[in-house]
Amino acid sequence: MNDEELKNIVTDLSFWDKLSSREKELFKNNVQKVKYAKGENLHSADNECLGLLLVLTGELRVYILSEDGREVTLYRLSDGDACILSASCILHNITFDVFIDAQSDTEVLLLNISAFSQLTQGNVYVENFALKNTVDRFSDVMWAIEQILFTSFDKRLATFLLDESSKNKSPDIKLTHDQIAKYMGSAREVVSRMLKNFETLGIVNLSRGLIHIVDKDELKKMLKKL
C-alpha cells in the first residue's frame, strides 16, 4: 500500500491526528490489504481475533447464530465502515460473540490485533474510537431487534424488498428465499409463504432465484398499514 492510498484512508479515522509519530509508524507497519471471497467467514467465536478492519470495497454481514443454526443479521458494513467486533477480544466490555461473513467479494484494510491492542491501550483516543464505533453498532442492533420483535413480517419483507430494489436500482431482486431468510433473521418457509402471498396479491412475480417487483406502490402502502 503506498503512502497516498494510506493517507486517503486514515483521514477517516478520528484518532489519526492524536497519534504520536511512533504510533503512526506502528499503524503503517501493521496494516495490510486483505481480500475475502463472497461467502467467506472472517470471524467467529472459534477463530482468532483478526484486528481492526476498514472496509475498502464490498460488504460484510455481522450476525448471531442460534444453537439450531438460525442466523439473525445484526447489521452490514460497507465502503468506509470500520469493523470493531473482529477485534472484540481486546475490548473487555464486549462479552458476546458474533459471526462476520463477506457478503460479496470484499477488500479490507486490516490492522493486526497486536498493533491495534497496543494503540488502544496506549492512546485513549484510539480506545474511544473503538468504543464509539461499538456504540454505533449497538444502535444498529437495537434497530434490527425492534424490527424483529415488533414489526409484522409482511411489513418487514416489504421494507426488505424495497431496500434491495432501490440499492440495486432495479425491480429485480436476485436472491433465493433462503438468502432473504438469512438476511432477515427468519426462516425460509416463512419468507416463501409471505412471498407467495405477495404474488397472489399481484405485488411480485416469482421465478427461480428471482423476485420481480410488479407493484411498488402496493408494497409502499403496506408499510403504512397498522
Place this chain on the structure above:
Amino acid sequence: MNDEELKNIVTDLSFWDKLSSREKELFKNNVQKVKYAKGENLHSADNECLGLLLVLTGELRVYILSEDGREVTLYRLSDGDACILSASCILHNITFDVFIDAQSDTEVLLLNISAFSQLTQGNVYVENFALKNTVDRFSDVMWAIEQILFTSFDKRLATFLLDESSKNKSPDIKLTHDQIAKYMGSAREVVSRMLKNFETLGIVNLSRGLIHIVDKDELKKMLKKL
C-alpha cells in the same frame, strides 16, 4: 450530601482521578440524591434527558416498548451501577430510545445533564467512562436478545441436566460441556455460557468435567417458565 458520602461514591468512578479540581467542583455542585418510588418511570423518549444516574439502593429496569405495548426487558441496574442511557441525548452515537422504571423503591445520585455534558465534552476520560458503560450494556442487551430470539435453550439444558441426574441417581453429572453440546445438538460455547449463567443463579456448581446440581427445585421451576 456530605463530603464523606460523596467520597465513597466517586471512588467507583474510573474518571474521578482524571478530573481537574475545577471539574471536581462542577461535579460536586451538580449532584443530588433523588428517590423514585417502585414502579415510577424515570426516563422515556418523551421525557427530558435526566443525566448520569448512579444507583445507591434499589433497582432500575431498562426496557423497550412496542407500538402495541409489549415490553422487552433489556437489563437491570442495582447498587453501584451507573446508568448512561438516562443521558443518551448527549451521546450522539445512541440513536434508540429506551424506558427506565424503578423496579423497587430506588435512590440514585443524579449528575444533571448539563454538568455531565460539560464533563463529557471537556474530558476524554469521562467520555471513555460513558462509552465503556454503554458497551457493557450492549453486551447485556445481546444476552437478553439471544434469550428472546433463541428461546428455551435454558429449558432444554435444564431438562437435560434433570434427565441425566435422574438416570444416574446422582446430583453429579460427569460430562464435559463439549459432550453435552454434542448430545443436545448445540455448540460448546452456548452450553458453557448457559451453565455459567446457572452457576451465577446458584443452581449448579461447575468444576472440571463435572456439574453438580445444587438446586434441583429451581431447575424444575425453569421448565414451567413461559
